[in-house]
Each structure stands twice: as C-alpha cells, then as structure tokens.
Amino acid sequence: MSTRRTTARVALTAAVGAWLIGTAQLGVAQPAPPPPAPPRPARQAAPIELTGQWVAIVNEDWRWRMVTPPKADLASVPLNEEGRRVAEQRDPATDGACEAYGAAALLRMPTRLRLRWQGDERLVLETDAGRQTRTFEFGSAVPPAQRSLQGHSVAKWVSPPPPPGGPGPDLPALSSSPPCAILRDPEESS
Amino acid sequence: MSMMTATTGARVALTALTAWLACVAVPAAAQLNLVGYWNPLFHEDVDERIPGPSIGDYLGLPITDAARLRAEAWDASLLSMPEHQCKPHPSTYGFRGVGVLRIWEDRDEDTQQLIKIHTHIAWQEQHREIWMDGRPHPPEYALHTWQGFSTGSWEGDVLVVNTTHLKAGWMRRNGLPLSDRATMTDRFHRYGDVMTHVMIVEDPVYLTEPLVKTNGFLLSPNGSLTPYPCDPVIEVVRDPGLVPHYLPGQNPFLAEFGETYHLPPEATRGGAATALPEFAETLR
Numbered sequence: 001m002s003t004r005r006t007t008a009r010v011a012l013t014a015a016v017g018a019w020l021i022g023t024a025q026l027g028v029a030q031p032a033p034p035p036p037a038p039p040r041p042a043r044q045a046a047p048i049e050l051t052g053q054w055v056a057i058v059n060e061d062w063r064w065r066m067v068t069p070p071k072a073d074l075a076s077v078p079l080n081e082e083g084r085r086v087a088e089q090r091d092p093a094t095d096g097a098c099e100a101y102g103a104a105a106l107l108r109m110p111t112r113l114r115l116r117w118q119g120d121e122r123l124v125l126e127t128d129a130g131r132q133t134r135t136f137e138f139g140s141a142v143p144p145a146q147r148s149l150q151g152h153s154v155a156k157w158v159s160p161p162p163p164p165g166g167p168g169p170d171l172p173a174l175s176s177s178p179p180c181a182i183l184r185d186p187e188e189s190s
Numbered sequence: 191m192s193m194m195t196a197t198t199g200a201r202v203a204l205t206a207l208t209a210w211l212a213c214v215a216v217p218a219a220a221q222l223n224l225v226g227y228w229n230p231l232f233h234e235d236v237d238e239r240i241p242g243p244s245i246g247d248y249l250g251l252p253i254t255d256a257a258r259l260r261a262e263a264w265d266a267s268l269l270s271m272p273e274h275q276c277k278p279h280p281s282t283y284g285f286r287g288v289g290v291l292r293i294w295e296d297r298d299e300d301t302q303q304l305i306k307i308h309t310h311i312a313w314q315e316q317h318r319e320i321w322m323d324g325r326p327h328p329p330e331y332a333l334h335t336w337q338g339f340s341t342g343s344w345e346g347d348v349l350v351v352n353t354t355h356l357k358a359g360w361m362r363r364n365g366l367p368l369s370d371r372a373t374m375t376d377r378f379h380r381y382g383d384v385m386t387h388v389m390i391v392e393d394p395v396y397l398t399e400p401l402v403k404t405n406g407f408l409l410s411p412n413g414s415l416t417p418y419p420c421d422p423v424i425e426v427v428r429d430p431g432l433v434p435h436y437l438p439g440q441n442p443f444l445a446e447f448g449e450t451y452h453l454p455p456e457a458t459r460g461g462a463a464t465a466l467p468e469f470a471e472t473l474r
Contacts, residue, residue: 012417036418055467056466056467057250057465057466058250058465058466058467059249059250059251059252059401059403059465060404061234061456062237062249062250062464062465063237063249063451063453064458066249066464066469066470066473067451067453067470075236075237076232076233076234077233091374109465109467110466110470112467112468116365128467129467148283172381
C-alpha cells in the first residue's frame with residue numbers, strides 16, 4: 001500500500017513538474033512583453049552589410065549581357081504583344097544611348113558598382129556601366145516630379161534577423177516612374 | 191523497493207519525460223513553407239535549358255583547362271549508349287532542367303519536428319533528400335550518388351542546403367564535367383508564389399572559382415508529376431567496346447556556336463575572366 005502511494009506521488013509530482021516546465025517553455029505564464037522599441041534608422045537596422053564595391057559575375061545569360069544581342073532576339077523575356085511590337089520596331093541607330101541602363105536591367109549589365117549610405121535612410125547604388133546612380137529610399141521621400149531611368153525606389157528590410165554569422169534578409173525595392181527604358185539593348189539588324 | 195515497483199517507477203518517469211517533451215518540443219525553426227509543385231521559369235539561360243546547350247558554349251563559366259579538354263572530347267552520341275540513357279541530372283544541374291519540381295516534408299509524427307525535405311523532378315526521377323535534423327555529413331568514403339548527401343538549415347526565411355558526396359557528373363550537358371569532389375550550397379528564397387533557387391557549386395578539379403547560378407520557379411497549385419520509368423535499349427548498333435568521343439583537336443562542332451552568334455573563340459572557350467565586365471571591353 002505504501003509503495004503504491006509512493007508511486008502515485010512520484011507520478012503526480014512528475015506530471016505536475018512536466019506540465020509546469022512545459023508551459024514555462026511555451027511562454028504560457030510569461031508576463032506581457034515589453035512595448036516595442038521605436039524603429040531604428042534604416043542604416044542602423046540593416047541586418048546585412050551591403051555597402052562596398054561589387055563586380056558583376058556574368059556566368060548566366062552571357063549572350064544577352066556581355067554583347068549586344070541581335071535585334072528581335074527576345075527569348076525568355078515574358079513580353080506582351082505591345083512589348084514585342086515596340087521591341088521589333090526599335091531602331092538602335094536613332095534612339096538614345098542610355099535606355100539599357102534603366103532600373104529593370106541595370107544590374108544585369110557587366111558592371112562594377114558601389115553601394116553606400118547617404119544619411120541614415122538612403123542607400124545609393126552607383127554603377128560604372130552607363131554611369132548610373134540609383135537610390136533606395138527607406139524613409140518617406142517624396143517621389144520626384146520627373147521620370148528618370150532609375151525611377152523612384154522605396155525600400156524596407158524584411159524577414160527576421162538571421163542567426164549570428166549567417167547572411168541576412170533581402171532588400172526588396174519597389175521602383176516606379178522609370179521613363180521608357182529597355183530590358184535588352186539590341187544591335188541594329190543586319 | 192521491489193523489482194516490480196522499480197519498473198513501475200521507471201515507466202512513470204518515462205511517461206513524465208514524454209509529457210515534458212511533448213510540451214517543450216516545437217517545430218524546427220522553419221520560417222517558410224516550400225511545399226508544393228513548382229513550375230520552372232526560364233528567364234535565365236533559356237538557350238541552355240530549353241533546347242539544350244550548344245557544343246562548345248562555355249561562355250562565362252570559370253572552368254579549368256582540364257574541364258575544357260574533357261568537354262572538347264565529348265560526343266553527344268554518348269547519350270545514346272545504354273549505359274548513359276537513364277542517367278539523371280546530378281543535383282548540381284537538375285534544377286536547371288525543364289521538369290516540374292515537387293517539394294514535400296517528412297515530420298516526426300509525435301513531435302512534428304521537421305526531419306527531412308524532399309525534392310523531386312520528374313525527368314529520370316531526380317529525388318533529393320535534405321536532412322533537417324542536424325545530422326552530420328557522412329565520412330568521405332561513404333557512397334557518392336547523383337543527388338549527393340544534403341543537409342539543410344534555415345537562415346531567416348531562406349533554406350540553405352549543403353551537398354556533398356556527389357558522383358562525377360556534369361556542370362552542363364554539353365560535356366563540361368563535374369568531379370566527385372564537387373560540393374554545392376544552394377539557397378531557396380520564396381517571395382509569395384515565386385521562388386528563386388540560387389546554387390553555388392565548387393569543384394577543385396574543374397572550376398577555378400565558385401559557379402553561381404539562379405533558377406526561378408512559379409508555384410503551381412494544381413501541379414502534378416508523372417512517372418518516368420527508364421529502360422535502356424540499343425538505340426544504335428555499335429562495335430563492342432566503341433565509346434563515342436573525339437580525340438583532341440578533332441571535334442568538328444566546337445566552332446559552330448561562336449560562328450552562329452559572331453562570338454570569338456576566346457569568349458566561347460570560357461574561363462573566369464570571361465565573366466568579368468572588363469572582358470566585354472575586349473569584344474568591342
């Protein structure tokens with residue numbers, strides 16, 4: 001009888017202990033979390049270090065990036081009918097020289113580039129290909145009145161921070177107001 | 191305490207331990223769900239991936255002289271031999287193929303811990319297992335396979351996979367080889383219904399630098415896979431022992447690709463320098 005009681009007591013103690021430890025681990029009985037800290041400036045909140053000098057490694061789509069592709073070589077670009085019509089009518093001899101360096105294609109160019117902070121809320125990207133400058137606005141920058149090749153890009157950091165030592169989240173940017181730019185710079189048809 | 195009581199006590203303790211584990215065990219820190227069917231997008235390297243790579247196209251690839259020599263000796267007729275007909279792509283190349291990709295998980299039934307992520311591509315049934323339970327890679331002398339041995343972990347919302355124990359395969363299906371010492375780190379980024387797969391392949395034998403490639407995928411809610419049984423047959427009757435190949439300097443097709451696209455041999459022959467912006471200047 002005494003042994004049975006002891007066993008029952010052990011079982012009860014173990015079960016209660018397990019429940020208490022378990023609920024503590026799950027945070028059921030934890031006090032309310034402190035209020036969130038005010039947001040830090042984008043530069044300080046950057047979970048990854050993007051600044052520095054970078055070089056494009058052109059080991060994919062080489063034929064469209066390192067040399068000027070033939071006119072109407074539109075393979076793999078999901079153009080609609082209008083996009084195709086414009087591409088096929090384009091005359092490289094008469095248009096400007098910089099359209100290929102628009103925001104949508106700039107980072108596909110064979111280029112060296114520099115990323116640097118300008119203040120705490122603006123990341124600046126400069127390329128030697130086409131000598132372009134693109135800015136990523138983390139704050140509440142007002143879109144410019146005029147359209148430009150690089151457009152107006154709004155950025156924010158997303159994803160939880162990675163474990164120490166690992167790479168961090170991506171930097172999505174939404175670019176608007178580019179002028180009429182091109183994705184590929186076709187050569188004059190022969 | 192009698193033997194019976196000791197056994198009962200041990201059982202109670204085990205029950206309590208199980209209860210505790212059930213309370214504290216939470217799913218592995220999988221921040222993202224990649225499960226589903228994914229259709230490949232071919233916005234990168236479409237020439238290589240849809241019709242298949244051209245003979246002699248090594249543009250921008252950081253290959254060694256040994257890799258180039260092997261590729262130049264390669265004869266596409268090799269693929270018609272029974273021994274080669276059912277070879278799947280190695281995991282270092284399969285994600286660039288044309289097949290639908292299916293991803294699913296294995297979870298422990300009791301704890302719901304993520305044990306393994308499977309990827310499967312229909313063509314030649316490329317089935318890959320990515321262990322998520324923290325196990326180490328086996329010793330070097332363990333079996334090498336087409337898909338290799340893969341372990342994964344989460345870095346934020348990104349699945350990062352390390353692969354070793356690959357069989358000698360290819361980095362491009364035009365004869366460019368990859369050795370059994372190659373390793374790969376791949377990263378799966380998901381943005382809504384789009385997934386970007388980044389692969390970084392290293393090979394001390396056939397690459398002078400890591401080879402970085404990206405592959406896009408689009409989620410397919412109604413996707414499906416078809417079986418791909420492969421039974422080798424005699425496609426071409428050959429003399430016994432004959433293996434299609436070209437001796438050095440005798441491959442007549444190497445120049446075709448460059449001639450078609452007006453590219454000089456120093457570009458099509460590849461090498462790390464051909465991937466840098468400065469190389470574009472030499473072509474003007």
